[in-house]
Amino acid sequence: MSTNKITTQKVNFKVFRFNADEDYLPYYEDYSMDVTSEEVVLDILNRIKWDYDGSFSYRRSCRHGICGACAIKVNGRSTLACKESMTTMIEYFGNDLTIEPLSTKRAIKDMIIDKGDFWEKHAAVTPYLAADIDENPTCENLVSPHDAEELNDADLCIQCGACHYACPVVEINSDFFGPAAFAAAYRFEADVRDSDSQRLIDVNEEKQGVWDCVKCFECAEVCPKDINPIEKITKLHQMAFKKGVAKNNVATRHAVGFLHSIKKHGMLDEGGLVLYSEGAHIVKHIPVALQMFRKGKIVMPWNMPKSDNLDEIQKLIKSSSTVKF
Amino acid sequence: MKKLKYALFTGCTAKQSTPEQMMSTLAVARKLDIELIELTEASCCGASHLQDYDDFLSLVLNARNIAYAEKHGLTMVTICNTCQLNTAMTKHRLDRNPELKAKVNEKLAEVGLEYKGTSNIIHFLYAIIDDFGLDKIKKMVVRPLSEFNIAPFYGCHNIRPSELHDESHKQKENPYNPTSLDDLIIACGGMNVDYEEKNKCCGFHVELQAPHTAAVLTGTAIAGATDQNADMMVTPCPLCHLKLDTQTKSASEAIGREVSLPVLHMQQMVGLALGCSPAELGLKHHVTDVNFV
Ligand code: SF4
Ligand code: SF4
Numbered sequence: 235m236s237t238n239k240i241t242t243q244k245v246n247f248k249v250f251r252f253n254a255d256e257d258y259l260p261y262y263e264d265y266s267m268d269v270t271s272e273e274v275v276l277d278i279l280n281r282i283k284w285d286y287d288g289s290f291s292y293r294r295s296c297r298h299g300i301c302g303a304c305a306i307k308v309n310g311r312s313t314l315a316c317k318e319s320m321t322t323m324i325e326y327f328g329n330d331l332t333i334e335p336l337s338t339k340r341a342i343k344d345m346i347i348d349k350g351d352f353w354e355k356h357a358a359v360t361p362y363l364a365a366d367i368d369e370n371p372t373c374e375n376l377v378s379p380h381d382a383e384e385l386n387d388a389d390l391c392i393q394c395g396a397c398h399y400a401c402p403v404v405e406i407n408s409d410f411f412g413p414a415a416f417a418a419a420y421r422f423e424a425d426v427r428d429s430d431s432q433r434l435i436d437v438n439e440e441k442q443g444v445w446d447c448v449k450c451f452e453c454a455e456v457c458p459k460d461i462n463p464i465e466k467i468t469k470l471h472q473m474a475f476k477k478g479v480a481k482n483n484v485a486t487r488h489a490v491g492f493l494h495s496i497k498k499h500g501m502l503d504e505g506g507l508v509l510y511s512e513g514a515h516i517v518k519h520i521p522v523a524l525q526m527f528r529k530g531k532i533v534m535p536w537n538m539p540k541s542d543n544l545d546e547i548q549k550l551i552k553s554s555s556t557v558k559f
Numbered sequence: 560m561k562k563l564k565y566a567l568f569t570g571c572t573a574k575q576s577t578p579e580q581m582m583s584t585l586a587v588a589r590k591l592d593i594e595l596i597e598l599t600e601a602s603c604c605g606a607s608h609l610q611d612y613d614d615f616l617s618l619v620l621n622a623r624n625i626a627y628a629e630k631h632g633l634t635m636v637t638i639c640n641t642c643q644l645n646t647a648m649t650k651h652r653l654d655r656n657p658e659l660k661a662k663v664n665e666k667l668a669e670v671g672l673e674y675k676g677t678s679n680i681i682h683f684l685y686a687i688i689d690d691f692g693l694d695k696i697k698k699m700v701v702r703p704l705s706e707f708n709i710a711p712f713y714g715c716h717n718i719r720p721s722e723l724h725d726e727s728h729k730q731k732e733n734p735y736n737p738t739s740l741d742d743l744i745i746a747c748g749g750m751n752v753d754y755e756e757k758n759k760c761c762g763f764h765v766e767l768q769a770p771h772t773a774a775v776l777t778g779t780a781i782a783g784a785t786d787q788n789a790d791m792m793v794t795p796c797p798l799c800h801l802k803l804d805t806q807t808k809s810a811s812e813a814i815g816r817e818v819s820l821p822v823l824h825m826q827q828m829v830g831l832a833l834g835c836s837p838a839e840l841g842l843k844h845h846v847t848d849v850n851f852v
C-alpha cells in the first residue's frame with residue numbers, strides 16, 4: 235500500500251465519439267475533470283459514462299488486467315485502461331489527453347472496435363497444442379520447470395490487442411499476422427509437448443510472416459503484460475533456421491548474408507549483402523545505387539574496409555556458430 | 560570539466576554509405592574537445608539480422624566489441640541507433656545472466672579477450688546531451704539555425720525498448736514523447752517541429768523483403784514533417800538517414816505524393832551551429848541536396 239498522499243489535478247480530455255449506426259463521421263467531445271493520483275484510465279471512462287453521457291460505450295469486464303477487453307489509446311499510445319495509472323499518462327503527455335479506440339478506422343461505437351482482423355490472425359497460427367494425447371493416461375504429462383521457462387511468459391498474453399493496433403505493419407499490410415499472433419505461435423512452438431509441423435512454416439511465409447516485421451519495438455513497449463512480442467518474433471526466426479524450415483528467399487538470405495560479410499571483412503559489406511540477398515533482382519536497386527555512387531556513398535569491393543584483428547573474428551565465427559543454412 | 564573521452568564504435572555505414580556521418584562526428588568531437596578512440600577492431604553488430612539467424616554468435620561478436628572498449632577503460636559511444644540497440648542489448652543480457660556470460664567468455668578466451676561488463680554504452684546524441692550538456696552547447700553556438708523549422712526523427716532503436724535504454728541514459732527518454740533531439744534543435748537555435756511520425760519507424764529493416772511497407776513508412780514520415788512546415792529533418796540514426804535521404808522516389812510512389820526534404824545527421828546539425836564548414840560535415844554526400852547552406 236502506497237503511503238503517498240493522494241493528489242488531484244485538472245485534466246482536459248478530448249474523447250473520440252462515434253456511432254456507426256447513426257453518425258456519418260466521428261467527432262471529439264471535450265470533458266474536463268479533476269483526476270486523482272489513484273485513478274486508472276478506466277475510472278475516467280466510467281466517470282464519462284456515469285457523470286456525463288450514459289451512451290458512452292467501451293469494453294471492460296474484469297477490471298484486473300485479466301480479460302483484455304479494455305485496451306484503448308491515450309494520445310496515440312495503446313494502453314490497458316484498467317491497469318494504466320492516470321498519473322503515468324499525465325507524466326507522459328501532460329494535462330491534455332486524447333482518448334481514442336485502439337483503431338479509429340475499426341470503430342463501431344466510441345471505444346468499441348471490430349477486432350475481427352485480430353482474431354482472424356490469432357486463429358490462423360494454430361493457437362493450440364497439437365499433440366497425440368493418450369486418452370487413458372496412467373500418469374500425469376509433466377513439463378519440467380526448465381521446459382516451461384522456454385515459453386518466456388508468452389502464455390500470459392491476454393489478447394488485449396494493444397500491440398496489434400500499435401504495430402505499423404498491421405496498418406500497411408493486411409496479410410501480416412501481427413505481434414500478438416506471433417507471440418501465440420511462439421507459445422506453442424516453444425512447448426515441448428507440441429508436435430505441429432505446419433505452424434512454424436506458416437509464420438515464416440513471406441508477406442504474412444515474421445520476416446515483414448520492421449523491428450520497431452512498438453509491441454514490446456506497449457504490452458501491458460510484458461510479453462515482449464518482438465523477442466518472440468526473433469525466436470521464431472531462429473527456430474525456422476534451427477529446424478530447417480527457413481526457405482531460401484530474400485529475407486532469409488538477408489539474415490545469413492550478415493554472417494558471410496562478417497566472416498570476410500569483420501564489417502558489413504553493404505553492396506555485397508544486397509547482391510547476396512537479391513540475386514538477379516539486384517537490378518531494381520541500380521537507379522538508387524547510381525545516385526548514391528555519384529555522391530560518394532558506395533565503396534568499391536577493392537576498397538572494402540576490414541576490421542583489425544579479423545583473424546579473431548573468423549576464429550570466433552568458427553567456434554561459436556550454432557546454426558547452419 | 561574533465562575532457563570527455565570515449566571509445567567510438569563507428570558501425571559499418573559510417574565507413575561506407577554515410578561517410579558524412581563519420582566526418583561530422585569527428586568534426587563535432589573536435590569542436591567540443593571530446594576525444595574519440597576508434598575501435599578499429601570492432602565487427603558489425605549484426606544489425607538485428609544476424610540476431611535472427613544465430614543468437615549466440617551475435618552475442619559473442621558484440622561482447623568482443625564491448626571487450627575492446629573495456630580494455631581502454633572507456634564508455635563506448637555508438638553513432639547508429641541499431642548498433643546502440645544490439646550492443647546495449649548484449650550488455651543487458653550478459654550482465655543479468657552469469658551463465659550466459661560465462662559461456663560467451665569461454666569463447667572470447669580463445670582469442671585472449673574477456674567481457675567484464677565494466678563499460679557503459681551510449682549513443683553519441685546522449686553523450687552530447689547528458690555528459691557534455693545542452694547549456695554548454697548553446698553557449699558555443701556561433702551560427703544559430705534560427706531561420707529553420709527542423710523536424711526531429713528519433714529512430715526506433717534509440718527510444719524503444721525504453722527499459723533497455725533507461726539503463727544507459729542519465730535522463731529518461733519517453734518513447735511516446737521523446738525530447739532529447741527537440742532539445743538539441745532548440746539548443747542549436749532552430750525551431751523544433753512537432754509531428755506525429757517523429758518517434759515512428761522509417762522501415763529500413765525490411766527494405767529488401769517488404770519494400771512497399773518500408774516505402775510507405777518513409778513516405779509518411781517525410782510527409783508528416785512537411786505538413787508541419789519543416790524545412791529539414793534531423794536524425795541520430797544513419798539507417799533512418801539512408802532511408803529518408805536516398806529513398807524518396809519509392810517513398811513518394813508508395814504514398815502517391817511527391818515528398819522530399821533535406822535530412823541532416825544529428826552531428827551535422829550540431830556542426831553547422833558550431834560553425835563547421837559544409838565540407839567538414841560532408842554535406843555533399845547527400846542524395847537529397849542540402850540546399851540551404
Ligand atoms: S516490432 Fe514488428 S511486430 Fe512489433 S510492432 Fe514493430 S513491426 Fe509490429
Ligand atoms: S502480447 Fe501483450 S499487448 Fe499483445 S495482445 Fe498479448 S497482452 Fe496484449
Ligand code: FES
Binds near residue numbers: 295300
Ligand atoms: S477490464 Fe479486463 S483487462 Fe481491463
